[in-house]
Amino acid sequence: MSTCQQGENKVTSNFGRDAHAHVIAIEPYYLSTGNEIELFEASYDARLPVMLKGLTGCGKTRFVEYMAYRLKRPLITISCHEDLFASDLLGRYLLMHEETVWVDGPLTQAVRMGAICYLDEIVEARKDTTVVIHPLSDNRRTLSIDKKGEIIRAHPDFLLVISYNPGYQSVLKDLKQSTRQRFVSMSFTYPEMEKEAAIVSHEGCIDAETAMRLVGLAHRVRNIREHGLAEGASTRLLIYAAQLMNRGISAKDACKIAVCLPLTDDEKLQETLDELITDIFYD
Ligand SMILES: Nc1ncnc2c1ncn2[C@@H]1O[C@H](COP(=O)(O)OP(=O)(O)OP(=O)(O)O)[C@@H](O)[C@H]1O
Numbered sequence: 397m398s399t400c401q402q403g404e405n406k407v408t409s410n411f412g413r414d415a416h417a418h419v420i421a422i423e424p425y426y427l428s429t430g431n432e433i434e435l436f437e438a439s440y441d442a443r444l445p446v447m448l449k450g451l452t453g454c455g456k457t458r459f460v461e462y463m464a465y466r467l468k469r470p471l472i473t474i475s476c477h478e479d480l481f482a483s484d485l486l487g488r489y490l491l492m493h494e495e496t497v498w499v500d501g502p503l504t505q506a507v508r509m510g511a512i513c514y515l516d517e518i519v520e521a522r523k524d525t526t527v528v529i530h531p532l533s534d535n536r537r538t539l540s541i542d543k544k545g546e547i548i549r550a551h552p553d554f555l556l557v558i559s560y561n562p563g564y565q566s567v568l569k570d571l572k573q574s575t576r577q578r579f580v581s582m583s584f585t586y587p588e589m590e591k592e593a594a595i596v597s598h599e600g601c602i603d604a605e606t607a608m609r610l611v612g613l614a615h616r617v618r619n620i621r622e623h624g625l626a627e628g629a630s631t632r633l634l635i636y637a638a639q640l641m642n643r644g645i646s647a648k649d650a651c652k653i654a655v656c657l658p659l660t661d662d663e664k665l666q667e668t669l670d671e672l673i674t675d676i677f678y679d
């Protein structure tokens with residue numbers, strides 16, 4: 397079969413017992429903000445690994461959950477951190493009933509069962525993890541488990557997805573070109589105002605008008621970024637504020653503790669943020 401043929405990579409498997417535990421049964425709420433669903437579906441169809449880039453709290457994780465549901469694939473999410481070694485992904489020998497048994501790590505499980513494996517904040521992981529994901533994210537699609545002397549060919553339905561927040565990286569922690577160039581890359585940013593308000597209203601269970609005011613506040617906060625804020629208020633924080641307001645907390649207090657205080661410790665900036673709140677929630 398030609399490798400250029402479209403739609404050749406149909407989902408093949410019935411779920412095994414292990415996979416069932418990772419299937420998302422209820423459709424996650426996801427409001428599309430562009431053509432990202434179509435792009436991801438095409439990437440999945442071609443089994444091209446995907447890199448999601450974007451600021452914190454702008455919908456990357458929710459999108460992957462939604463796509464896993466839509467594509468009917470199990471989802472295994474791994475949050476990367478500086479103590480995450482390749483062996484944490486691959487698995488290890490454990491002593492059980494005086495016997496040494498091999499236990500697959502989450503990446504190995506995903507590769508065997510044909511899951512979507514989501515490595516969240518990949519740059520945080522130890523360098524040795526890149527050695528593991530390189531052969532998995534090019535046309536070899538293999539995972540090498542040195543400790544067992546085993547090379548696993550990825551299940552045909554397997555897909556690797558990584559996320560990356562370009563805002564946080566220092567030169568030291570940037571992704572290497574040899575890693576970047578194994579992935580197609582999709583960029584996430586805050587949705588346009590009406591859509592963001594619809595998300596905040598849905599997720600925070602508040603009325604459309606209040607949601608729009610919260611988004612208005614976020615816009616103004618995001619505009620003062622150049623004056624000392626590392627990052628603007630995320631959609632996630634707006635939802636927090638909405639959830640507090642929904643429980644009877646005043647708009648001013650909710651915005652202060654959910655939108656403004658988390659952003660900075662700088663007192664001058666806090667004063668500016670307080671003024672923005674009063675400006676928008678004057679009544
Ligand atoms: N397009 C969207 N549709 C539905 N909900 C959204 C959307 N974008 C953001 N959200 C909401 O915002 C919250 C934060 O989004 P999410 O956790 O996906 O962010 P993230 O980009 O993964 O952030 P981080 O980089 O910090 O992990 C979600 O729990 C969801 O409620």
Ligand SMILES: [Mg+2]
Pocket residue numbers: 456457458516
């Ligand atoms: Mg996330």
